[in-house]
Amino acid sequence: MSDETEKPEPGExxxxxxxxxxxxxxxxxxxxxxxxxxxxxxxxxxxxxERGLRKPSAEVLAQLAHALRVSTPAMYLKAGLLDTKDNPGVLAAIATDPDLTVAQKQSLTQIYETFRRENARSKEENTDVDPVS
Structure with missing residues (x-):
């Protein structure tokens, strides 16, 4: 019964x-x-x-995410491996929304990550070109 009252370490x-x-x-x-x-x-x-007796490694979490068809960042976020400054708000909301199916969570996460990559690429391209004033 002691492991029911046992609390994880901070951040875990x-x-x-x-x-x-x-x-x-x-x-x-x-x-x-x-x-x-x-x-x-x-x-x-x-x-x-699943019972909270073992803490999986990042590699195992990635394997489970792939098998469950969810994004690895969403799995890392849930496990506390992503820092809050990495924009987890959207990923956390998607990952924990009880009204979404697994497939919907996966789709939304992929769309969000695609938009972020496109915006980062666009930002890089715009900084490479000197603006003409």
Missing amino acids: TPRDVGGFIRDLRRNARISLRQLAQQAGVSNPYLSQI
Whole structure:
């Protein structure tokens, strides 16, 4: 019973990310065994992650994100691996919105990331050219 009252270290949210992964898996209607196989991790390890007993590495989170068809940044954000100054507001809102399906979350995240890349590229191109005054 002590691990039910045990709190994660500051900045760590293993129970939160585990619940997030479990919810995504259930919404996708795939078994723990299927997800473990698709992500390349063992069943017991995935079970421990979902129950908040283990904190997955960034690599495992990326594998799970790919298998669950969600963006890796959304998974990192939920796990507390992205800093709040990295514009997580939009990604966090998408990732945690209970009214969106997994597919909708994935689409919105991809669209948002595409817009950001395009804007960054456009900004680079505009700074490379000297404006004529």
